[in-house]
Amino acid sequence: QSALTQPASVSGSPGQSITISCTGTSSDVGGYDYVSWYQQHPGKAPQLMIYDVSNRPSGVSSRFSGSKSGNTASLTISGLQAEDETDYYCSSYRSGSTYVFGTGTKVTVV
Amino acid sequence: EVQLVESGGGLVQPGGSLRLSCSASAFTFSNYAMYWVRQAPGKGLEYVSAISNTGGNTYYADSVKGRFTISRDSSKSTLYLQMSSLGPEDTAVYYCVKERGTVTMMRTFDIWGQGTMVTVSS
Numbered sequence: 001q002s003a004l005t006q007p008a009s010v011s012g013s014p015g016q017s018i019t020i021s022c023t024g025t026s027s028d029v030g031g032y033d034y035v036s037w038y039q040q041h042p043g044k045a046p047q048l049m050i051y052d053v054s055n056r057p058s059g060v061s062s063r064f065s066g067s068k069s070g071n072t073a074s075l076t077i078s079g080l081q082a083e084d085e086t087d088y089y090c091s092s093y094r095s096g097s098t099y100v101f102g103t104g105t106k107v108t109v110v
Numbered sequence: 111e112v113q114l115v116e117s118g119g120g121l122v123q124p125g126g127s128l129r130l131s132c133s134a135s136a137f138t139f140s141n142y143a144m145y146w147v148r149q150a151p152g153k154g155l156e157y158v159s160a161i162s163n164t165g166g167n168t169y170y171a172d173s174v175k176g177r178f179t180i181s182r183d184s185s186k187s188t189l190y191l192q193m194s195s196l197g198p199e200d201t202a203v204y205y206c207v208k209e210r211g212t213v214t215m216m217r218t219f220d221i222w223g224q225g226t227m228v229t230v231s232s
Contacts, residue, residue, distance in 0.1 A: 001157075001171060001173070003154065034216070034218070036218050036219065038155070040155075045205060045222040045223065045224055045225055046155065046205075046222055047222070048219065048221075051210060051217075051218040089154065089155050091155075091157075091219065093217060097216065098157065098216070099145075099157040099216045099219075101147075101154060101156065101157060103154055104154040104155070
């Protein structure tokens with residue numbers, strides 16, 4: 001079961017905006033609006049940041065936003081802060097009653 | 111506060127078995143699908159298994175199919191993962207995860223436990 005493709009790393013300066021892509025196929029990202037994004041700090045459990053492509057759970061900063069076009073979903077972090085420096089994963093339902101995560105992206109605030 | 115607490119991890123020899131448990135609290139356990147997700151040291155997240163809210167439907171990643179069994183006991187608000195024929199490739203932190211919405215399945219992995227480490231080594 002192949003993972004969704006994410007860039008290994010993305011960097012930005014404080015205050016800037018960055019975008020992380022998540023590329024799948026018509027069997028997952030492109031076929032369903034069930035894309036989620038997770039933030040994971042070292043040694044900690046992942047935390048849900050975006051669900052159903054573009055919805056934010058309560059308590060998640062409005063600096064985080066999600067979108068999708070075709071087989072690629074994106075997570076944008078605006079007003080980048082030092083605390084945003086960590087790992088991010090996308091995920092999606094995949095046809096055939098299975099689930100898939102992205103390869104993960106390390107965000108660096110330079 | 112919704113909480114998931116995993117237990118049962120540890121060191122096991124190749125070919126051995128282990129049962130993980132996940133105790134849930136502060137929500138109506140029987141209303142939600144539940145999942146196991148694992149993360150090998152220094153690697154990404156990998157979906158392992160899913161079970162419907164009633165326990166009537168179960169699903170597995172190809173990598174564990176035939177070796178792992180997911181189950182739940184709603185009277186104890188506990189999720190289980192029985193693992194057998196373990197190999198070094200199964201070494202990982204195993205997370206118990208709750209579905210965000212009722213009735214739905216494999217849509218949003220909402221609340222995660224702190225994880226339990228499984229190490230397969232001789």
